[in-house]
Amino acid sequence: MAAHGEEFFPGIPKIPYFPGAGPTEVMCFKHYNAEEVLMGRTMEDWLRFSVCYWHSFCGTGADPFGFPTLHRKWNEGTPMESAKRRLGAAFEFFTKLGVKYYTFHDRDMCPEGSSLEESNKNLDEITDLALQLQRQTGVKVLWVTCNLFAHPRYMNGAATNPDLHVLAYAGAQVKKGLDIAKKLGAENFVFWGGREGFLSIHNTDVAAELKHMANFFKMATKYKEKIGLKCQFLIEPKPKEPCKHQYDYDAMSVIGFLKHYGLESHFKLNIEPNHTMLAGHAYEHDIVMASVFGMLGSVDSNTGSPDLGWDTDQFPMDIKNTTLVMKVIVEQGGLQPGGLNFDAKVRRESTDLEDLFIAHIGAMDAFARGLRNAVRIVEDGVIAGMVKERYSSFSHGLGQQVEDGSASLEDMEAFAKQNGEPKATSGKQEKYEAIFNHYI
Secondary structure: OHHHHOOOOOOOOOOOEEOOOOOOOOEEOOOOOOEEEEEEEEEHHOOOEEEEHHHHHHHHOOOOOOOOOOOOOOOOOOOHHHHHHHHHHHHHHHHHHHOEEEEEEHHHHHOOOHHHHHHHHHHHHHHHHHHHHHHOOEEEEEEEEOOOOOOOHHHOOOOOOOOOHHHHEEEEHHHHHHHHHHHHHEEEEEOOOOOOOOOOHHHOHHHHHHHHHHHHHHHHHHHHHOOOOOOEEEEOOOOOOOOOOOOOHHHHHHHHHHHOOOOOOOOEEEEOOHHHHHHHOOOHHHHHHHHHOOOEEEOOOOEEEOOOOOOEEEEEOOHHHHHHHHHHHHHHOOOOOOOEOOOOOOOOOOOHHHHHHHHHHHHHHHHHHHHHHHHHHHHHHHHHHHHHOOOHHHHOOHHHHHOOOOOOOOHHHHHHHHHHHOOOOOOOOOHHHHOOOOOO
8 A cells, every 4th residue: 555656564464363372472463353243343343443643654753852763764755755655654554454544633644835825735635645545445534633733833822822813824724624624534623722721821811712712613613514524523631731731621621611612512522541641630530521421532542651741642551541441432332433543652762663563553452452341341230230339329219309400408408307417338449449350
């Protein structure tokens, strides 16, 4: 599938499923069996894996303290030449890995031009090639997003910028992004507001910025409907970095924002656990909270280092974490039209081409194991039964009235007087944890 017949991953065949592989055999799936059926659905359909374009094919390994370490053959040539080669490398990787979805920012796919018109022309040319490769391979776009944070024009924000001119430019960029999403059949469209926040409250009109951001989203919703784009809008929370404070702080902040501005029927959330951890929450926290409100749309499947204060975008390899995530996904009936997108990058010290495969294979196997564990937990029903029993006082009498919203404070007082002091009941946390570990 390489552009111009060029092969970028020579000597690497399509990754096989080999459950009997030994510990050092890392170029095969030991747990991810795409066609295996669990609870009436294939593993591939439950997991809906996606590869991200920016880390895997645009990443260079550079960091604030060091120069690039990942010298990829596909990044050679003029900007447009390398964009075409990068696309060829990406589709070769997708097909050899056996993943059916990918995600990208508009500016990952091709270089920004000297004008909006030139940028759009570049995007048209490259997405024509992407569409051709999608048709040849059957690989689809899980989601598209617009990069409204990297260019200097967005240093003070995009939808929340104090300068209307910048907001208008961002709107024009999103308009084109939505056109591209329709052209490529994207199943979702993500908004990540990396610069939508502030570094200092002294120069910021928070109320105005939040209103402008809401109205920006309303413009996008109207244009989506106008062009007949059938996809799910997603907002991706992150508490900080690059802003000191980002408005889309965490799941509950975003849900509150959407409900306040009447946007909740048009948007769901794309949760990235590394961002959740930066907000001071447990790995699974925002996935659980979003799901409870029916707002979990997709997951950027990665992890971070809790001892560090920045976004490390590591590949998820912890089976406990993947089990917790998949339990939520199974309980809500799946992620469609979202999926598990690997917003993760190989370490700058992992410089071999095979490392890119090994990282994805390991993470896919980790989620396959998490899925199997979650299915066992749900099918056995032990934990669910214990939780149901714990809340059983709300299944009858006054508890049922609380449940359906018909109880009053007078009812509470009468019940307390009649029944006296409540009896202390053990929460059994350690028992739940021990039972959960049984399935890992």
